[in-house]
Amino acid sequence: MMQFFKLVARNSLRNRLRSALTVAGIVAAILAFGLLQTIVEAWFAGVDGAVASRLITRNSISFSSPLPRAYEKRIREVDGVRDVTFVTWFGGIYKDAKNFFPQYAVDSASYFRMYPENVVPEDVLREFQHDRRGAIIGRKLANRFGLKPGDVVQLEGTIYPGPWEFVVKGIFDGRDPKIDTTQLFFRWDYLNETLRMRSKAQAEQVGVFVVDVADVNRVAEVSEAIDHTFRNSFAETRTETERAFQIGFMKQTESILISIRVVSFVVIFIILSVMANTMAMTARERLAEYATLKVLGFGPGYVASLILAESVVLALVGAAVAIWLTPLVAAQIAVLTKALFPTLVVSKDTVALQAVAALTVGVLSAVFPMWRASRVNIIEGLRAVG
Amino acid sequence: MSILPRTGAASGADVLIALRHVSKSYRRGGQIIPVVSDITFDIRRAEFLALMGPSGSGKSTLLNLIAGIDTPDGGSITMGGADITRLPEAELADWRAANVGFIFQFYNLMPVLTALENVELPLTLTRLGRRDRRERALLALDLVGLSDRVRHFPSELSGGQQQRVAIARAIVTDPTVLVADEPTGDLDRQSAEDVLAIMQRLNREMGKTIVMVTHDRRAAEHARSIMQLEKGELSQRVELPHD
Numbered sequence: 001m002m003q004f005f006k007l008v009a010r011n012s013l014r015n016r017l018r019s020a021l022t023v024a025g026i027v028a029a030i031l032a033f034g035l036l037q038t039i040v041e042a043w044f045a046g047v048d049g050a051v052a053s054r055l056i057t058r059n060s061i062s063f064s065s066p067l068p069r070a071y072e073k074r075i076r077e078v079d080g081v082r083d084v085t086f087v088t089w090f091g092g093i094y095k096d097a098k099n100f101f102p103q104y105a106v107d108s109a110s111y112f113r114m115y116p117e118n119v120v121p122e123d124v125l126r127e128f129q130h131d132r133r134g135a136i137i138g139r140k141l142a143n144r145f146g147l148k149p150g151d152v153v154q155l156e157g158t159i160y161p162g163p164w165e166f167v168v169k170g171i172f173d174g175r176d177p178k179i180d181t182t183q184l185f186f187r188w189d190y191l192n193e194t195l196r197m198r199s200k201a202q203a204e205q206v207g208v209f210v211v212d213v214a215d216v217n218r219v220a221e222v223s224e225a226i227d228h229t230f231r232n233s234f235a236e237t238r239t240e241t242e243r244a245f246q247i248g249f250m251k252q253t254e255s256i257l258i259s260i261r262v263v264s265f266v267v268i269f270i271i272l273s274v275m276a277n278t279m280a281m282t283a284r285e286r287l288a289e290y291a292t293l294k295v296l297g298f299g300p301g302y303v304a305s306l307i308l309a310e311s312v313v314l315a316l317v318g319a320a321v322a323i324w325l326t327p328l329v330a331a332q333i334a335v336l337t338k339a340l341f342p343t344l345v346v347s348k349d350t351v352a353l354q355a356v357a358a359l360t361v362g363v364l365s366a367v368f369p370m371w372r373a374s375r376v377n378i379i380e381g382l383r384a385v386g
Numbered sequence: 387m388s389i390l391p392r393t394g395a396a397s398g399a400d401v402l403i404a405l406r407h408v409s410k411s412y413r414r415g416g417q418i419i420p421v422v423s424d425i426t427f428d429i430r431r432a433e434f435l436a437l438m439g440p441s442g443s444g445k446s447t448l449l450n451l452i453a454g455i456d457t458p459d460g461g462s463i464t465m466g467g468a469d470i471t472r473l474p475e476a477e478l479a480d481w482r483a484a485n486v487g488f489i490f491q492f493y494n495l496m497p498v499l500t501a502l503e504n505v506e507l508p509l510t511l512t513r514l515g516r517r518d519r520r521e522r523a524l525l526a527l528d529l530v531g532l533s534d535r536v537r538h539f540p541s542e543l544s545g546g547q548q549q550r551v552a553i554a555r556a557i558v559t560d561p562t563v564l565v566a567d568e569p570t571g572d573l574d575r576q577s578a579e580d581v582l583a584i585m586q587r588l589n590r591e592m593g594k595t596i597v598m599v600t601h602d603r604r605a606a607e608h609a610r611s612i613m614q615l616e617k618g619e620l621s622q623r624v625e626l627p628h629d
């Protein structure tokens with residue numbers, strides 16, 4: 001057994017340049033695979049963060065059609081509903097369009113109560129509730145633009161035209177690193193009052209309602225009841241779980257995600273063919289040694305294991321380096337792309353996928369050379385020396 | 387107690403390996419080329435037999451048959467009453483490991499293992515523990531005069547030294563028979579002499595049975611008997627006088 005591992009270890013260091021290039025290739029491939037996987041996950045971060053007892057009620061026509069503010073009261077009366085708040089997507093531009101970050105108009109009394117994952121200090125919340133022009137911003141957003149409490153943020157409205165000014169009241173943190181802290185929240189009543197003067201048709205409306213259901217097991221029933229309430233009314237609703245809502249929203253970008261997934265597997269396939277070629281070459285060069293081992297009485301299984309072990313060792317060394325590098329590179333990407341990916345955290349699932357991918361590459365690369373070497377005819381194999 | 391005990395006193399009538407009507411041919415491009423045909427002879431216990439013949443006469447083929455790394459098309463080869471031509475591949479491999487020591491023209495050492503590790507290698511197939519394996523391998527290396535080279539890799543040794551490591555590897559399991567295919571074919575005169583002297587000593591002092599293929603008359607003269615192979619047929623055995 002010792003002898004076996006000695007052979008494997010020394011064989012893998014035998015052609016240093018070739019081994020180094022192979023490992024480098026695996027590092028690059030597994031790293032790329034891990035990063036693409038992380039990006040896809042980041043896209044779905046909202047879905048993963050979805051709370052099972054939260055429902056989203058939107059206009060049944062589309063994601064961007066508003067609902068009357070007045071619906072809140074009627075939703076609250078539906079049996080099983082514990083709490084209700086509402087959110088309006090603002091879509092303003094901060095100085096330049098490339099500075100994109102999400103902004104929402106929210107109800108200052110109820111919003112943060114229903115989103116405990118956005119951790120707001122009590123005094124900040126109190127100040128927010130006392131200043132109609134107040135805003136609360138996420139930690140990452142604050143860091144990105146160097147914003148601090150007391151600063152005035154001016155946004156150019158796109159959906160609600162004109163200049164809008166907000167005063168930063170404080171900063172919120174995520175309850176865990178996966179929580180998006182690139183957003184800005186301001187008061188819906190401020191939006192509404194301004195609209196009453198500037199654009200009456202847009203007033204008294206909200207984007208969606210967020211509903212907290214007392215019993216998680218009753219979400220389907222409660223959704224049904226809410227939608228039933230507004231059936232045949234001026235604006236019919238569509239209520240679904242936060243998760244279903246996020247997935248539905250995500251569907252709009254699905255083709256991009258599918259492309260990314262496909263590319264990540266193409267990368268693995270490329271490294272597989274490169275490594276399979278390397279292993280085949282290596283095994284061919286050593287046919288005489290395999291024949292000698294067989295002469296000495298070692299079986300075909302032993303010879304095959306030598307190749308398999310070497311291939312797997314190279315693949316796993318590469319994977320180890322790649323897994324170590326992935327979070328470091330992901331952090332760089334998060335910095336470079338700023339708001340595009342609110343969170344780029346390499347998940348345990350991704351690490352596991354990387355390891356499995358590398359292991360698969362190692363094993364599959366060895367299959368053909370193993371088969372050849374274990375079947376090598378002793379006489380022909382020995383001939384390869386002379 | 388010696389780790390390499392005598393395999394028995396040499397006695398003229400004591401047959402170790404019996405070949406009966408052995409034939410082997412190769413197929414090349416639809417054509418069948420007979421290499422050895424209807425060969426019958428005995429190898430005696432503690433014999434040092436040199437198989438001679440011109441290149442391409444089938445010496446290696448015959449040796450490979452005797453050593454159980456090739457199987458004949460017809461005839462039988464028995465050792466100690468057992469017909470090795472009937473053994474399935476896996477059993478033949480075990481049989482080789484237990485009974486045959488191999489010495490090749492190009493040494494065939496594992497380049498990534500040291501001299502000591504190379505010699506230990508066949509012992510990893512036995513039940514011997516680590517310490518015993520090491521001890522035996524060191525003894526075998528001592529026997530070929532390489533005690534001071536045990537940590538060297540093959541690439542750090544001369545051809546003659548590599549061949550001596552190969553001899554140590556061949557004898558470390560104490561096999562019934564040693565087979566050597568042109569063991570001096572790649573060596574200079576002096577190294578060849580050293581290697582042949584070791585083989586002679588293994589035969590005379592320890593009673594090892596050795597079958598050596600060579601086309602070099604000078605090498606063959608170190609053996610005790612010589613047979614010529616020509617056009618697939620074997621000549622009478624010639625016994626060499628020894629001092």
Ligand SMILES: Nc1ncnc2c1ncn2[C@@H]1O[C@H](COP(=O)(O)OP(=O)(O)O)[C@@H](O)[C@H]1O
Pocket residue numbers: 379412413414421439440441442443444445446447448
């Ligand atoms: N695997 C093989 N396939 C085809 N022909 C072979 C094979 N092995 C040996 N031969 C042929 O058999 C003959 C004897 O070969 P060999 O036993 O190596 O001779 P020697 O060792 O006496 O030089 C040669 O003509 C050789 O070309």
Ligand SMILES: [Mg+2]
Pocket residue numbers: 445446447567
């Ligand atoms: Mg030959």
